[in-house]
Amino acid sequence: MTQHRSDHGYEMDAEVDDLEWEDHVMATVAGEVRRRRKELGWSAQDLADRCEEAGYPIPRNVIANMESGRRAVLPLVEVMVLAKALRMSPIGLIYPVGYVKEVRQLPYEEPRPAWDALQWFTGNSPAEGATDYMLDHFLAHDLELRSALAAVESEDYERWKVKTAANRIQREAAERALARYADQATNAKHELRHHRDAIREGGGTPPHLPSPLADVDPPDSDTTEENDL
Incomplete structure (x- = not known):
């Protein structure tokens, strides 16, 4: 099988199954590290210097061996540090959409679209047989949190419009919107x-609430959460 190396690993002339899956994943990560490094104009x-600044040194020769495909392993901790050093997210190295x-x-x-694989990896798309209900509740919590914040901000704005309305027509329109x-x-x-109740019932701790939503939790809640300042 003929293989051509690109910035994102192997471009294969034969079926992808001819290349071991581990090698495929490593080649994808290494290709994105190389692409991003060149984009930043770094050697x-x-x-390596920026990895050291991040608190986890990865020597230059290790990076070079990884990019050239001569390295047999790629620990998860290195993916995390490389992403930090390259000013991107770890998921972007694994699935470079x-x-x-x-x-x-x-x-x-x-093979499947990189975006679909990323959604699966982050829990944003259903996984067959998945029972990670805590993650489901956190994802739903984030969605409702955004909705609640947007509604509260709009509510405050319409309340201000009611108070400052120049005439009855404007005031009534603002009251309806409010x-x-x-x-x-x-x-x-x-x-x-x-x-939040489901998260607690599952033994977890809900995320902190921003101050505009401090009234979501009951005053007598036995949680140790602290609202954001």
């Missing part, structure tokens, strides 16, 4: 409480 030594069209998500599986956003905020807060 391998520059990247926009730069790699398809990846092999798991052994013996057909009631609408108040309902949205109430519903979003209700959903937030549901997910």
Whole structure:
């Protein structure tokens, strides 16, 4: 089989199964490290220096061997440090969306779009047989948190418009909008409480709440959370 090395690993002329899955993953990460390093105009030594600054030295020769495919292993901790040094997220090294069209998500599986694989990895798409309900509640909590914040901010703005309305028509329009956003905020807060209760029931600790949503948790809640300042 003929293989051509690119910035993102191997471009294969034969079927992808001819290349071991571990090698495929490593080649993808190494290719993105190389692409991003070149994009920043850094040498391998520059990247090594920044890894050291991040608190976890990765020598220049290790980086060079990884990029050239001569290294047999790539620890997860190094992926995390390399991502920090390269000013990107670790998931962007594993699934370089926009730069790699398809990846092999798991052994013996057909290649799939990098974006789909990234969504699976981060829990944003359903996984067959998945029972990680805590993650589901945290993802739903984040969505409802955003909705609640947007509704509360809009509610405050419409309340200000009611107070400053120049005439009856403007005031009535602002009052209708205020009631609408108040309902949205109430519903979003209700959903937030549901997910926060489910997180606690599962033995977890809900995320901190921003101050505009401090009333979501009951005053007598036995949680040790502290609201954001």
